[in-house]
Amino acid sequence: MVDDVEEGVSLEKLLEDVNQLAIDQEESLDEFYLTDRKWDIVRESEVERNIILLGSGYKIYTKTWSCAPRQKTRQQLPSLIEAFRIACERLKSAQLRKEAEVLRRxxxxxxxxxxxxxxxxxxxxxxxxxxxxxxxxxxxxxxxxxxxxxxxxxxxxxxxxxxxxxxxxxxxxxxxxxxxxxxxxxxxxxxxxxxTLKVQHRMNPDITENIIRPYFYPELIDDASVLEYPLVPGMEKRCFFWMHEIKMAVELISYLTKQGIGFDE
The missing domain is CATH 3.40.50.300 (P-loop containing nucleotide triphosphate hydrolases)
Structure with missing residues (x-):
């Protein structure tokens, strides 16, 4: 039946032939209904087939339509990236020239x-x-x-x-x-x-006398301005040594050396 439909047999002609065949063979109404239902099945199948074909065509069309600009863009992308890189370099060069002109002054x-x-x-x-x-x-x-x-x-x-x-x-x-x-x-x-600077203008004389000259710069001289620094209110002297921390550091080093750790470690 599907082949007949595809060859152009009209629906009315096909239905008329089926009904005439049912009358000639004295088929029951149930059998005729089944025959009529067969045609319905054929007709529904034809509609579904057309829908499937239409859907497939739509997919092919949309795929072609979407791939064409995508392929074109993909081909243009390298040249666009290169143009963007050149534009960025030109902008950076212009900014450098502008900043350099200002800084030269x-x-x-x-x-x-x-x-x-x-x-x-x-x-x-x-x-x-x-x-x-x-x-x-x-x-x-x-x-x-x-x-x-x-x-x-x-x-x-x-x-x-x-x-x-x-x-x-x-x-x-x-x-x-x-x-x-x-x-x-x-x-x-x-x-x-x-x-090397020979005169210092910043440190308190007690610092240079007890730390700087004995261990670092023996020839360092205090400027006259630092000799006029006043004592800190409430303090007996300007320079203090935390002897308990010094003793603890010495004992710690002694302990580590006894454990076999060398001074270079």
């Missing part, structure tokens, strides 16, 4: 070593000739080197290599490769010429 530019390394391109455009590094004994050598652009002619390191050292993040690397030694300390210990 300044006599002194302050920055941390991290900021100097981050803005190295900007410093190169400014063409600084002199760099001062404060607390240079506490700065990693790599940070100092990162701050030096090709235009630098003089590097002035200010600090005290006999006090605090740099503090690397990885202890094992610091110990193996001496990362805790600053450029300042390395140059001094290798005989590079340096200058």
């Amino acid at each position: 300044c006599l002194v530019i302050f920055a941390t070593t991290t900021g100097a390394a981050k803005e190295r391109d900007l410093l190169a455009k400014i063409r600084c000739r002199v760099v001062f590094a404060e607390e240079a004994a506490e700065v990693l050598e790599a940070h100092i080197l990162a701050s030096l652009v090709p235009s630098v002619e003089h590097l002035v390191l200010i600090g005290d290599h006999q006090q605090l050292r740099p503090n690397p993040s990885v202890y094992d690397l610091a110990r193996e490769y001496h990362l805790d030694v600053s450029m300042f300390e390395r140059l001094v210990r290798n005989g590079y010429p340096f200058s």
Whole structure:
């Protein structure tokens, strides 16, 4: 029946032939109903088949329609990314030129070593000739080197290599490769010429007399201004030593050495 329907047999003609066949064969109403129901089944199957075909066609159409622009976009994406990268570089270059033009008018530019390394391109455009590094004994050598652009002619390191050292993040690397030694300390210990302040204008004379001159800088002189510092109200003297902590530290070191721990550990 499905084949007949597909060949163009009309519904009325097919139903008429079925009814005539039922009359000729004297079929019962129930049998005729079954015959009529068979046609209903055929008709419903035809409708369902058309719906399935329509759905399949819709899926193919939507898939084709959605894939076409997607494929086109995928082909254009590399060129768009490259154009965006070029635009970002041009914007960054324009910003650097603008900032460099402003900073060239300044006599002194302050920055941390991290900021100097981050803005190295900007410093190169400014063409600084002199760099001062404060607390240079506490700065990693790599940070100092990162701050030096090709235009630098003089590097002035200010600090005290006999006090605090740099503090690397990885202890094992610091110990193996001496990362805790600053450029300042390395140059001094290798005989590079340096200058030491002879007069101090800040510390109380009791501090220089009991700590600084005996252990660090024997030739350090107190300026006359520090000799006029008044006593702290309520205090007997200006310099105190916590003897109980000193004794405890000595006993702790003695105990550890008796356990086999060397002084270099």
